[in-house]
Amino acid sequence: MWASKRAGAVPGSVFALMDAAKERARATGYSVIDLSIGSSDQPPPEAALEALRAATRDPATYRYPLFSDTRPLREAAAAYLQRRFGLAVDAEAEVLPLIGAQEGLAHLLLAVTDPGDTLLLPDPCYPPYLGAAAVAGLNVLTLPLLPERGFLPDLDAVPANVRPRVLLLNYPNNPTSAVADTAFFARAAAWCRSRGALLIHDHPYAELTFGDYRAPSALEAGLTGSVELHSLSKTHHLGGFRVGFAVGDRQAIAALARVKSTVDFHPYLGIQRAATAALGLPDEVGRTGARVFQQRRDALVPALRHLGWEVALPQASMYVWARVPGLEDSVAYALRAAETTGVVVSPGRAFGERGEGFVRFALVQPPELLTEAARRLAGVPVQDEAPLPTR
Ligand SMILES: Cc1ncc(COP(=O)(O)O)c(C=O)c1O
Known part of the structure; x- marks a missing residue:
């Protein structure tokens, strides 16, 4: 009932x-x-754990963190994105800390869509995507990820009358492990522009790459019209600490900040300091x-x-x-x-x-x-x- x-x-x-x-x-x-x-x-890296331990002894971390308190983490994220992907990101308007990428996605969908909007999702996909879509009341259309296409979706096969509000992608991919190159992301971003869709790229495996392979950022094709979700769960083994960040289109980031302001107060400052330390570590x-x-x-x-x-x-x-x-x-x-x-x-x-x-x-x-x-x-x-x- x-x-x-x-x-x-x-x-x-x-x-x-x-x-x-x-x-x-x-x-x-x-x-x-x-x-x-x-x-x-x-x-997790020892430097991250040490930052957290020290923070628990610092009374300044005991209160609710405000947006201005998140600046060190936002700046560390911007520096990482610059160093790693060559992205020039405004840490004030284009980055927002998250309580993990999963929380970020659920709230981002609430922030940028209205009930009944269409969400294009890969099939197979990380199962919580479907729950987040349901909570936001979205109409889900799936894009098959097939082995013969390297588990990349065929965007040209989406009928011309489909006008999704959001296209959600994830490479390196869970569950298929497939990867996407910069050219693919550029095509996806252009496709989203042509259909009036926001591109959301879920990127928790950004650093879990093997040999000489390095995963690109979807934002290398531009920040406007795209949001990328980063997580420290896998890259720095901080899964239980629940921390990540969203980066990209400033209107979407502002909308996300607005929705989140009614839900949470940003991660605990000690966890922010741990994440800041982790992001500053050498590759x-x-x-x-x-x-x-x-x-x-x-x-x-x-x-x-x-x-x-x-x-x-x-x-x-x-x-x-x-x-x-x-x-x-x-x-x-x-x-x-x-x-x-x-x-x-x-x-x-x-x-x-x-x-x-x-x-x-x-x-x-x-x-x-x-x-x-x-x-x-x-x-x-x-x-x-x-x-x-x-x-
Ligand atoms: C594709 C994908 N997105 C998001 C997450 C969750 O990330 P976080 O721990 O930052 O919420 C996972 C975890 O397995 C994942 O595979």
Whole structure:
């Protein structure tokens, strides 16, 4: 009775099902290898933790932070964007701290759309995008991300009469690990201009790149008409601290600040100081974390290929997206795998219809456990041949 239509429209999550399966596997005595959630298992940089520790001893951090208090973090973000992507950003009007990119997206949609507006979303996508769209009352149209197109959407295939308010993209991509180049973002920005849409680029994996590959910013094609969401969750392993920032079109940033002013008071100052310290660190610190994920990728991908699975070698992100030959029900498969081997993966279907036939591995365990997971999965039937064991 007390759930609004808006709350009721937020889709349920397959991850709750997987969590229950994980518990059943544990109860049966399996050692669980959990590769389902993309939460970094690495520690944050010591400089960030030290800044936070010191802040907790500074009474000036105990009050509500005001916008002016966010200046050091906004300036650190602008300096990072300049250093890393060559972007000239006005830290006063074009950057806003967030309580994570996920919070930022939900509020940004509320800030720049009206109920009934159209949102163009990739399929598959990070599941909370659908919840954020539901909360904002948006009409969602999906853009298929297909392996034969490198998991990049075909914007030219969108009918000319479709006038979305927002196009939402994410590269390096969750769940597919695909990457996009500067030319793609320039085309996407031009397409958005031609359709009167705002381009939102969700960029939490900006620094989780492997070898010589460096992910570009969508804003290299210009700030007007685009907003990019950055996060310190993955790049600096600060997921639990909830901090990131939005950057881009000043009207959209002002609208976001307005919506957020009714909801929160910016992140705790100590967390802002931790993020400021993290953003000021030399690039090499971030590279070290990325190399850990790269080593894990290098352990898991050959092990999955050995099973006959189709897996591209990711250039970025913390995921491996594998197409399993013959797989028709990835949710049933993932439940079966969890309950009969203790290996917990994310079913591709959890990310959208186009995710069916795939499973996603989060590279959040050491290489030896990843190869052990692949070894255990070799014994799991792809189709539901036998009924699940009853216990
Ligand atoms: C594409 C994408 N966006 C946003 C987030 C969440 O970022 P944050 O921790 O900054 O809210 C994630 C986390 O997995 C993600 O994969």
